[in-house]
Amino acid sequence: MSRKINEYSLITGVIGEDVHVTGIRIMEHALRSTGFTVYSLGIHNSQDDFIRAAIEHKADAILVSSLGGHAEILVDGFRQRCEQANIGKIHLCLGGQLVIQEEPWKTTEKRFKQMGFDRVHKPFILPKDAIEHLMTDLNIRQETMDKQPSA
């Protein structure tokens, strides 16, 4: 028996002192219009803010945004903290402008996957692709994607 898409709940937000909010706001809009139940934490969140919200809302996934280039410092130990909070298996997704140095994408992706993120997105990924990946990762069937915004 498969769950309906609105039964999947997601926690979204920007981690650290970063105020860049445009990317995550578009994603939240797009995710809601796809049908997901989205709990938005906005800017200025710690790892514990995400984890507390995930426990409270029994979330299926945490989507972390970081545009300032300090992601490595900010998400270090995220998976371990989830494990300590008994949500060790939750889907962790990371996107934005993650590093300040120039390096091959494979290196960046590998670094954050080793830190326990299940999905690490390239800078400038478009909403459609990010949502497709999320549907695959959470095993959600595609035909439920038919909602449109009110305009």
Added chain:
Amino acid sequence: MWPTGKEVDLKDAFKYHHGMPPLKNASNKAMEALRTGKTMMCPSTGKDTIEAHRGLLQYMQNEAKVEFVTTYIDSLTRNCKFEIASQELKKAMDTGNPRLNGFPVVEHGVKGNREIINALNIPVLLFGPTPDARLTHEIGLAGGHTGYSGGPLISFWNYTKNVPVEQIIHNFQYINRLMGHYEEHGVPMLYCVSGAMPATSPPSLMLAPEIIEVLIAAEQGVKHMQLNCWVQGHFAQDLGMIVTFRKLAREYLDRFGYNDVKLTTYCVSPTGRFPLEQDQVYGLISYYSVLAVLGQVQVVGSRTIDEAHHIPTKHGTAHSFRCAGMAINMLQAQHFNVLDNADVRQEAYYTEIETRAMLEKVLQLGNNDIVVGTAAAIAEGVLDQPYSTSQLVKSKVMGVKDATGAARFYDFGNLPFDAEIREFHRSKIAEREKVIGKKVDYDIVVKDLTAVSDGAILPIL
């Protein structure tokens, strides 16, 4: 809040201001621009030490030939973190290396502010939205600044996470009352409202909050206001917005009995990503300068050629404003009037009915009290912004461009719009969908936001 606050003596401040040449006052100079039909220039500038800030502003005055300069307040001071700002300022003074992203107005005290003002012949304004700039104003205005650009709503949408709008309005009422107090003692103060920053936003999303800021300030006795026209690059839509803004701000002020408030206009190109190539930025600066003259605005700000890479240098800023100045000087004397153009009129019409719909609903929710109505309207999404940092904002509205690059509503959220408005936006989006051969979606929303930095008003799809 901080010891330098004790230096403020209002009687002494009035005397200091009365001793200035009249055209060193920002309100007087803006009124002079209005009277003579000039478009004057005003860069956004701020350095941490007195020497560095004074040097920068003098360079702008003498080399870039701008008519106004600004003291951009550093972000630590804007967030009332005076202790840390003061430590960083000391490091900057000791080492000669810049530590702060603007001028720490509070930490320099009244005396430090006057060292800047005394070194210049042109008006200096305080710049920078923030939820609580009360002490900054007490010190900055006593220090000789003659105006401020910012406002409660732009500070709420873009500079806070969980601060209730009522609290920010309360802080601004204090600032506005202080400005009113200066006016009552013969010192005009220029208050530049800012409303909301655009991001593919139909202009009514900026106009409604700005007119609310105008009414809140008028209530506290502010007499000289400047309307910040955020232009986004679509000529007809931007010009239609400027025309409507002047008309509606005047109308709402008069309706509530503030007939003696004087209005001028300011325009600035949008924030957000800028092209990396300086040659392209020169093109954009010229383009927006032409727009400002055609819009008959009194003061124009500009982005700078190097801000995509780092905090703009004085040379970068001067190059940018000399470029803007050339475009202005070519067009100004021609008095070329395009404001009656049919496309401009159509844009003005829709901007006007949308803005009215929002403002009337706000007044209805507040039982004619603009502050009460604003708080209620934000909670209901009657006032909304697409990309707010505040968690107290609905963030349901979203914009997308039409086939000509004008901003339209992709999602109306809870805005109180009738069928005529909705149908107009839908038909404009449908025209683009016909041109591109597919439905507009979130991927296109993203591409529209970065189109200008990629080199054109519309993205390549």
